[in-house]
Amino acid sequence: MSELSVKHLLGIKYLNKKDIQLIFETADHFKEVINRSIKKVPSLRDITIANIFFENSTRTKLSFELAEKRLSADIVNFSASQSSVNKGETLIDTVNNILSMKVDMVVMRHPNPGAGIFLSKHVGASIINAGDGAHEHPTQALLDSYSIREKLGDVAGKNVVIVGDILHSRVALSNIFALKLQGANVKVCGPKTLLPKHIESLGVEVETNLKNALNWCDVANMLRIQNERLDISYFPTTREYTQQFGVNKKLLNELDKEIVIMHPGPINRGVEITSDVADSDQSIILNQVENGVAIRMAVIYLLASKIK
Amino acid sequence: MGQKVLLSSKEINIILHRLACQLLENHLDFANTVLIGIQPRGTFVAERLTKILKEEYKVKKIDLGYLDITFYRDDFRRGDKTLEATATDINFLVEDKNVVLIDDVLYTGRSINAALAALQSFGRPKEVELLTLIDRRFSRHLPIQPNYRGRQVDAINNEKVKVLWKENDGKDVIYLIDR
Secondary structure: OOOOOOOOEOOHHHOOHHHHHHHHHHHHHHHHHHOOOOOOOOOOOOOEEEEEEOOOOOHHHHHHHHHHHHOOOEEEEEEHHHOHHHHOOOHHHHHHHHHHOOOOEEEEEEOOOOHHHHHHHHOOOEEEEEEEOOOOOHHHHHHHHHHHHHHHOOOOOOEEEEEOOOOOOHHHHHHHHHHHHOOOEEEEEOOHHHOOOOHHHHOOEEEOOHHHHHHHOOEEEEOOOOHHHOOOOOOOOHHHHHHHHOEOHHHHHOOOOOOEEEOOOOOOEOOOEOHHHHOOOOEOHHHHHHHHHHHHHHHHHHHHOOOO | OOEEEEEOHHHHHHHHHHHHHHHHHHHOOOOOEEEEEEOOOHHHHHHHHHHHHHHOOOOOOOEEEEEOOHHHOOOOOOOOOOOOOOOOEOOOOOOOOEEEEEEEEEOOOHHHHHHHHHHHHHOOOOEEEEEEEEEEOOOOOOOOOOOEEEEEEOOOOOEEEEEEOHHHHOOOEEEEEEO
16 A cells, blocks of 8 residues: 655655555546546545745745635634734744644745754644745646646656746746656756756756757746846846747747647736647646646645554 | 466356346446445456446446555555555435445455445545445444345355456466465
């Protein structure tokens, strides 16, 4: 009987290939559940989960909340802007206070890389990292791979290019770990200023010409330019970025095959991809969102089964 | 660990035919009746019965579904192992239908309890019946009894009933195993 090798989901880095396989197989069953007219199962009726968000989020928070509710967990939500964090409370104190109210699991988003890892060493609850700074966003990478598997049958052997701001992106890093673990070939593409030095050491190739990258790939995962994280100017203007690294319908029509377009959202329409691409048949952006709930249900279910 | 044959392939076949006839007696043309095999191993019984009803008793159409009860079980987090799910495949609504739940062995009744809860996700059935190939009658934890039973067994708790199927395990046979 299989179970996850980890007690927390802190990053893809800590998972093995079998873990990912188990999460996907479990997500298949939950996908069937969320497509019923009654989308709820009672598995986690005696589990309480705290969603602690120290950073803004719409999609991820909503997706986690829905996943938890569809598993019948009790949930409490906490966002930093309305909390005692502003009064000077430390992270451990904040979380320990929440855990004193008998919470079994914490889903946390935090602006500092490693916040989840730090927390897992100091508190007893099971931690799910919902994004920690520019470090990892494991559930996003899992749902991305799951969506590729659903669309193309398998992740192994597929060519995937991640386009955009690789430097500040936790989605990129988690995706690289997840894709490599499953045997995909990965390239990153973007302005040189937004590609981290030594990224090749993760086993990915660097390509600065978007057209070459698109010609090579089966799947293009388009990232958003995260203006809120850009402390200095990494490229001259948004318009110039779009000209060089934006995907439009004309560019896709020039390719000799039909590639799959992904985006973790939120989309800046007209910047990294145009509307006609985002809304085209090649795009699986909304499938990613649907799969996000199934993947998060699977992760929560598998981790919760280890809580004694 | 000793094991003895509880039912041979021939006996299983006779019992399945009797169960099929009993279902026919109560449900005639299966127009408003659906069969639901409980995953993972009730599905074999359900498939065999469907085959007999269609091929030997010329029932034209039978709705057959598979129900996974993993997420409805009451022992989540109570054992050492993660409960692993199997597929649910019910592409019809059970609303106002006569449902026959089908499983291989009825033991504590907890699986059936979970199945009744799981069934609610697919509508409100008119009536639910239970068919089970083996009924371990002295082992129940819940007040659940089958409407159709293949063979009643007075197995004690440290004995195990193991049902093997040709399509999955190479041969049809039911063992009583002494643990």
